[in-house]
Amino acid sequence: MKMTYIKINLILLLLIAVSSLSWSQMETPVGSILLKGGNLITVSGEDLYETDLLIIDGIITDIGEGLSAPEGVEIKDVSGKYLMPGIVDAHSHVGLDAVNEMTNPITAEVRIADVINPYDIAFYHALAGGVTVSHAMHGSANVIGGQNQTIKHRYGHHHPDALIMDGAARTIKFALGENPIRVHGEGFTTIPNTRMGVEKVIRNAFDEALEYRKHWEKFRAVVDAGESALPPQYSERHEAILGVLDGKILIHCHSYRSDEIYMLMNVARDYDIDQLIFQHVNEGFKVAPELAEFGAMASVFSDWWSFKFEVYYSTAYNTTILSQNGVITSVNSDSRELIRHLYLEAAKAQRYGQLDDNETLRLITLNPAIQLGIEDRVGSLEVGKDGDVAIFNAHPLSIYTIPEYTFIDGVKYFDRYEDPDDMRMVIDIEEDLNHFMELKSGRGDHDCLH
Amino acid sequence: MRNKIYFITSSLILCYLTIFAQIIERPVYGCFLLQGGTVHTITNGSMEGDVLINEGRITAIGKDLNLPNNCELIDASEKEIYPGFIDAGTKLGLSEISSISLTRDFNEHGNLTPHMQALTAINPNGVPIAVTRVEGITTVLAAPSGGLLPGTAAVIDLFGYNPDQMYAGAKAMILEFPASGKRGRWDRRTAEKIEEDFEQAMERLNNFWKEAVRYKTLSNLETNEIRTIVQYESFLPVLSQEMPLFIEVNRAQDIVNAIEWAKDKEVKVVLTGVAEGWRLTKEILESGFPVITGPVLQTPSRAYDKYDRPYANAGAMHNAGIRVAIRTNETENVRNLPFNAGYAAAYGMGREEALRAVTIVPAKILGLDDQMGSLEVGKKANLFISNGDPFEPRTQIEQVFIRGWKIPMESRHTQLYDQFLERTPGAQMND
Structure with a gap:
């Protein structure tokens, strides 16, 4: 009987030890990519046309012309596109x-x-x-x-x-x-x-x-x-x-x-x-x-x-x-x-x-x-900042512009051309059948009072 | 002494009035020659040329028009001239401050109130009206909502001091078609309750219809004197096809139901809202019903739909051959109409068609295309001059004309800008 108590206590202790490892200590994914030849809206400085932007392990490490990618780093041609900070x-x-x-x-x-x-x-x-x-x-x-x-x-x-x-x-x-x-x-x-x-x-x-x-x-x-x-x-x-x-x-x-x-x-x-x-x-x-x-x-x-x-x-x-x-x-x-x-x-x-x-x-x-x-x-495209980048097919202040790719920490989280429509993480059959949001004005639904 | 005080006081008042008169710009009516712009006629292409406005109408369009006597010359060189935009689905004029119920006039008690007239409740001096028109939207449908038959909507030009001055000559009967499913995540009704509510609403609607048709038949018999019933009386123009029936419907199943319900009825049907029209382009096309859709700037109606469905909806329907106009369904921000159209343009509709969807197409659907929706000789002078593409946010709408009136380019929003951009005194009173 006593042994059982000790066992349970041990298990509990273990559980507490594991759960107290917070996610941040486990680290979120980071990526590396060379974005070639895009038009960079740096925000903090001048716009840079036909310029490369290199992200290594989630951080912008270089901005300039004719950059080359280190071994194993993906190269993406973004010429003609507009890049701005996430x-x-x-x-x-x-x-x-x-x-x-x-x-x-x-x-x-x-x-x-x-x-x-x-x-x-x-x-x-x-x-x-x-x-x-x-x-x-x-x-x-x-x-x-x-x-x-x-x-x-x-x-x-x-x-x-x-x-x-x-x-x-x-x-x-x-x-x-x-x-x-x-x-x-x-x-x-x-x-x-x-x-x-x-x-x-x-x-x-x-x-x-x-x-x-x-x-x-x-x-x-x-x-x-x-x-x-x-x-x-x-x-x-x-x-x-x-x-x-x-x-x-x-x-x-x-x-x-x-x-x-x-x-x-x-x-x-x-x-x-x-x-x-x-x-x-x-x-x-x-x-x-x-x-x-x-x-x-x-x-x-x-x-x-x-x-x-x-x-x-x-x-x-x-x-x-x-x-x-x-x-x-x-x-x-x-x-x-x-x-x-x-x-x-x-x-x-x-x-x-x-x-x-x-x-x-x-x-x-x-x-x-x-x-x-x-x-x-x-907030800006600068060496040393996080690799958070939004890529548009034209200047982002035009009404006809379409966002195409979005990166966080060098990892691609949105790709207009690899979008399978249904992007839910969990599927609820009930919701499938019945869920329709009757939203009638641009203000959308909200519960924050404004 | 006393006289002196009178003199000073009256001088001050006079002085004040003079200043006051100077800062209030008044609308001007008469003859205007808009010289040397790019004229976007919508129906006859675009050209470099002039537009002549006289006594409320467009009287000439062409190159090097002569300036008539007593006609104001307006330099439009390097500018763009467009017909005024039309938003065929708004509550503009019917609501002033949406959180304060006493300023909301679009939803009367009762489910079946087709006799409620939007035109009665439009506040010509409502602040949102000037805020809207200075952005190039010259005409809107002001529509009641809620219940089944919330009332009769009216098309108004956004200038005038009483509703009759603003009335643009067309009305529409609004039908909020019964919803067969949940209305959103806050809708906690059980499946049985939803079905029961739906069937009850359909029964109510069908009974009303039957009675309205019977009322029409009876009122046609000259020998039979019948007691006037306002609900049915106000519905007669719908049954005689003088007034279109606007069926507000968004969910796919509801669109199917509405088409099925309406197809054998001898009325002029227009589908409005139609958020899930892209799922049913074939059915809508076959019905022959035109569509007024929007807002385009809207979240997908189902969590599993592609993120850009609302942007692409108007284009998908148009490309399938359906006649599509774009609306905002807004009140104080109807001025977002060009941005809604711009998104539809970018996501499949194309710029030219999106432009038509806020000009000639809504004019046609409303039966007013002989009056507005394009720049043509003889049409009402509802138009504006801009310094660029009016869908682009950076573009400035520089001068608006409504019914030939040169409208002061002022609203509460511009006036506050003028007052506060360089506020005097600043942070210190300096005393």
């Missing part, structure tokens, strides 16, 4: 089993990393539009929502951790305005029921976290003095908020109206937070000089407006006004539909405000990379 989407909810932990105005402790669903076909659709990296975000129900996760669209792997982008900055979702007010004020009849309440929820959360830190400091001082004391209760929520206050976790804040945007900048100043990234930020253009002065960044819709009152007085020229005022701006999808053609969404900044090609392509490459703290890894 597109980065700074706001997405695809491939998530849950989006909104809407039970409390503050849920800083929950993590999107825990709900990644690697089987979502939307990852493949995104790849077919050249999008290699996305910022999987918590929804906007709570004033302080959960922690987001930057992912690479390594579709085809079964382990959720295979999609996680190691080394990306930690970020957290904040939300202002109608959504937290509707969910908590109107829904649960609790604070916040106004934009005044939203501000206080944030300030209180910050103050409570600082108070919590004092208790721990006091406890540690007592222990350090060699005396014994009861430790304060550990709080993952407060710990996460302290991460925000210490600048270790970036705030990505859902916001629309200019007054609430301005409010958060004031709050940030009071707590010495010097980095803010505003999401949606439809009225950002009204406080563009203030955003620029603060050094805050903006991640916007290309043209969405009027779907709720707080975006009624907005304009598709938002992207241009923010950019021209020196605010680092990205264009995001926030949608299963738009994530398939972010290069068109960016191009709209040329209709609504006439940004030049480089400024326009920055909106979906380098600028979102900066906002996610991954600009040293992706």
Whole structure:
């Protein structure tokens, strides 16, 4: 009898040991390839025509003319085609089993990393539009929502951790305005029921976290003095908020109206937070000089407006006004539909405000990379960066352009000419027979509240 | 003293009014000669030439036209001239802020409300209307939705101060054809319940049809005075084939059902939506029904379909010989029509056909091709001047004409741009 217990314990121990080997320690696949003779849109520098790009073991190792491939490295002729850095989407909810932990105005402790669903076909659709990296975000129900996760669209792997982008900055979702007010004020009849309440929820959360830190400091001082004391209760929520206050976790804040945007900048100043990234930020253009002065960044819709009152007085020229005022701006999808053609969404900044090609392509490459703290890894075609490349049959800002190949870490994840139609990873017979998405507007389906 | 204050006050008011009058650009009507552009007629090819607009109509197209007296010359050299785009499936004018139900006017209570008139509820001053027209979309079908027969849609030109000024002369009866399957992943009904709902809806529809036909027969008998029933009365134009019946249908099985249901009925049928039309090109072609499809920018309707099916759908149907127009099914972003057409063009339809699918083809389907959809002498002057291919995002739509009115190229969106691009004061008040 006793032996059996020991056996079970041993097995359990083994199981724990094996499962604690995380995917990142196992490493995701990397590839090597020489892309010959394409037109390179480097984004960070000049466009390079008829130029080769060499990726070795997932990293861009050389860019130039007449490069030769090391032994065993595949050579692909891409002459006449356009190569750009893999597109980065700074706001997405695809491939998530849950989006909104809407039970409390503050849920800083929950993590999107825990709900990644690697089987979502939307990852493949995104790849077919050249999008290699996305910022999987918590929804906007709570004033302080959960922690987001930057992912690479390594579709085809079964382990959720295979999609996680190691080394990306930690970020957290904040939300202002109608959504937290509707969910908590109107829904649960609790604070916040106004934009005044939203501000206080944030300030209180910050103050409570600082108070919590004092208790721990006091406890540690007592222990350090060699005396014994009861430790304060550990709080993952407060710990996460302290991460925000210490600048270790970036705030990505859902916001629309200019007054609430301005409010958060004031709050940030009071707590010495010097980095803010505003999401949606439809009225950002009204406080563009203030955003620029603060050094805050903006991640916007290309043209969405009027779907709720707080975006009624907005304009598709938002992207241009923010950019021209020196605010680092990205264009995001926030949608299963738009994530398939972010290069068109960016191009709209040329209709609504006439940004030049480089400024326009920055909106979906380098600028979102900066906002996610991954600009040293992706967002431009440069030696030393990840081998994330989107290849188009023509210039990506033309409406007639078709994405043809998408690489992540030098591995091909999308090939228009080797696409067998059905790209699902799991087959559900029920779904086959019945599943038809009756989607009637370009906005697609969504459960993130916007 | 008092007089002085009056003087200053009235001067200030006058001054303010003068400034105010200057910043509001007004639409202008009359004679315009668009000189020296590339004229894309759609129906007669493209050529270098001039277009003369007079009193609402296109009165001449050709090379080196003479400038009539009292006619404004508009330099269109190096520019492109296109007929205004037509979106034959929108809710434009019927909804202002979609999350606020009190601003939504496209779905009345009840399942069978064909007597609801979209034209009644179109807000001529709705902000999305100007936002749309300055991008070259001059005409839309504004359609009710929901239920079985949600109402009568109306074609409107996107300029005017009351619905009668905007009405473009055609209406369509909307039928939301009963769905035989799940409506999406949020649809939790059991298979039995879905079938029951479908059969109930079909029965309701067929009963309505039978009664409407009987009502028509009775109302034709001169001796028989019948009580007016508004639902059936409003359906008479459909039964007499004066008004088309737009059958909204997307799922493959539903398309099959709709064709089967409609084929023996003596009505003018148009299939709308038709997301899975590519699966059934043969059946649709044989039915002879034209199609208004869209949005093109849409996710595949089934997880196992090829990723680009929605982009390629319009082209697949067109290439099979079906008459296809492209719509957005949008409200505030109908301005995305050229981008929807551009994707259809790239994925199999070709640019020329995609262009026809937002001009002459919807005009034909709506029965308005003698009025719009191409640049031809005698047609209504709905057109625009652009500095390039209007499907390309970078292209600027520089001047729009609707019914011969030179439209101010302003909307809420451009006005906010003008106000805020270089905001004064900036971050500091300087005081």
